[in-house]
Each structure stands twice: as structure tokens, then as C-alpha cells.
Amino acid sequence: MNNLILHIEQIKDKDLLQDFEENAEAFPVLADMVQDRECEFIEPLKISVKAFRIRELFEVEGTFQTRVRLSCSRCLKDFDMPVKSNFVLTYTRELPDMKEASDEEEVELRIEEIGLxxxxxxxxxxxxxxxxxxxxxxxxxxxxxxxxxxxxxxCGADLNQGDCGCKHEPTTNKFAALKNLKLTK
Ligand SMILES: [Zn+2]
Ligand SMILES: [Zn+2]
Incomplete structure (x- = not known):
């Protein structure tokens, strides 16, 4: 069952407030990310929205939050982090009159270009x-x-655990260069 649905007869003069909880697998793009081992979702997405209507525009303001497990690009260890944000999505079912557009699909694309x-x-x-x-x-x-x-x-040792003893090429230290810099007034 798809529960990320807003019924527009409920969006009238009063704001519609709704909370959802949904596993990442329910979102095709996020499911692909998990499949490709880009990340793991260790909590379901918690989504809260407030929807209201301005004539033929349906404005949906909301927040989402979840936790993901990623692998560090430097030490390759897994770590967890929150992923959360606010969003505003504007929906419309009225197709504007676009003379240059040849078909409905093209009109839809143009609507998306202006953020609807x-x-x-x-x-x-x-x-x-x-x-x-x-x-x-x-x-x-x-x-x-x-x-x-x-x-x-x-040697592949995790340098966060301490020095492995290998000789590393000296890296140029920009602060060392600054030390010799004389400031003139
Ligand atoms: Zn790391
Ligand atoms: Zn080493």
C-alpha cells in the first residue's frame, strides 16, 4: 500500500497536517542506492508534512529524517549519520496554456522547470x-x-588508531611557511 498520498479533498482552507513513516525500500531511487551498497538505511524515514492550497497550487511543506550507514571514503569504516532536511514541494494539476509545447509530456517537463x-x-x-x-x-x-x-x-593501517611506523613523505606545511613571514606595519 502506498501511504505517501495526500487526498486533495482534505486540503481546503485549513492546513492539512500529516505524518508518515516509510521504509527506504518503498522509494525506488533509495532502494537502488541500498542495492548498489552506497548506503544502508538503519531507520525508516519519518516524514511530517503541512499541506495547503492556494487556488490551483497545492503547497506541501515538510521535514524528513532518518539515519544512514555510510562507509568513510578515507578509512573505509562504516559510520552512521542522521539525514534530515526541510522541503517545500508545489503541486499543480492545471496545465498552463503553452503554445510552443507540442504534447502533454512536454508541458509537464516545462512545469517541472519552473519548480512545480x-x-x-x-x-x-x-x-x-x-x-x-x-x-x-x-x-x-x-x-x-x-x-x-x-x-x-x-601498509593499509588505520592511522586513526595511531602511527603505523611507515616512513611517509614529508608534506609541506603551510603554517611552517607562515611562521617565517614578517608582518610589516
Ligand atoms: Zn574515516
Ligand atoms: Zn603504514
Whole structure:
């Protein structure tokens, strides 16, 4: 059963408040991420929305939160982190009159370009809109900690656990260079 549905007869002059809880597997794109081992969802998504109507526009403001398990791109260890965000999605079922557009599909694409999501009938399916928001919230840099020292390129030891004893090429230290800098007034 798809429970990420808003029934528009319930969205009238009063705000409609609704909470959902849904497993990541219910979202095709998130299910693919799990399948590709990009991440694991260790909690279901908790979603709260407030929907209201402005003439033919249905505005859905909401928040979502979950926890994911990622693997650190430096030390390769798994770590958990919260993924949460706010979003605003605007739905419409009125197709604007677009003379240049040749068919309905093209009109839908143009609607999306201006940030609206097209729907038909009496129900708004939040699934696609929300899964897009979740994907956008994923961290680009997957680090267990900003200070993660990663693995030794020579022996593969986890440098967070201490020095492995390998000789590392000296790295240039920009602060050392600054020390010799004389500030003139
Ligand atoms: Zn790490
Ligand atoms: Zn080493």
C-alpha cells in the first residue's frame, strides 16, 4: 500500500497536517542506492508534512529524517549519520496554456522547470518529490570525521588508531611557511 498520498479533498482552507513513516525500500531511487551498497538505511524515514492550497497550487511543506550507514571514503569504516532536511514541494494539476509545447509530456517537463510538480486526479503522491529531497540531502563528502586520517598508503593501517611506523613523505606545511613571514606595519 502506498501511504505517501495526500487526498486533495482534505486540503481546503485549513492546513492539512500529516505524518508518515516509510521504509527506504518503498522509494525506488533509495532502494537502488541500498542495492548498489552506497548506503544502508538503519531507520525508516519519518516524514511530517503541512499541506495547503492556494487556488490551483497545492503547497506541501515538510521535514524528513532518518539515519544512514555510510562507509568513510578515507578509512573505509562504516559510520552512521542522521539525514534530515526541510522541503517545500508545489503541486499543480492545471496545465498552463503553452503554445510552443507540442504534447502533454512536454508541458509537464516545462512545469517541472519552473519548480512545480504535475499531478492528475484527486490524490497527490509525495513519493517522487520526497525521494528527490532525500537524495539531495546526502553528504557529498563521506567522512566518519572531518579529522579522519585515513589509511596508510603503504601498509593499509588505520592511522586513526595511531602511527603505523611507515616512513611517509614529508608534506609541506603551510603554517611552517607562515611562521617565517614578517608582518610589516
Ligand atoms: Zn574515516
Ligand atoms: Zn603504514
Amino acid at each position: 510538480i504535475y499531478f492528475r486526479g484527486e490524490e497527490i503522491d509525495l513519493r517522487d518529490g520526497i525521494q528527490q529531497q532525500v537524495v539531495m540531502t546526502f553528504p557529498l563528502r563521506r567522512l566518519c570525521a572531518e579529522t579522519c586520517r585515513g589509511l596508510c598508503p603503504k
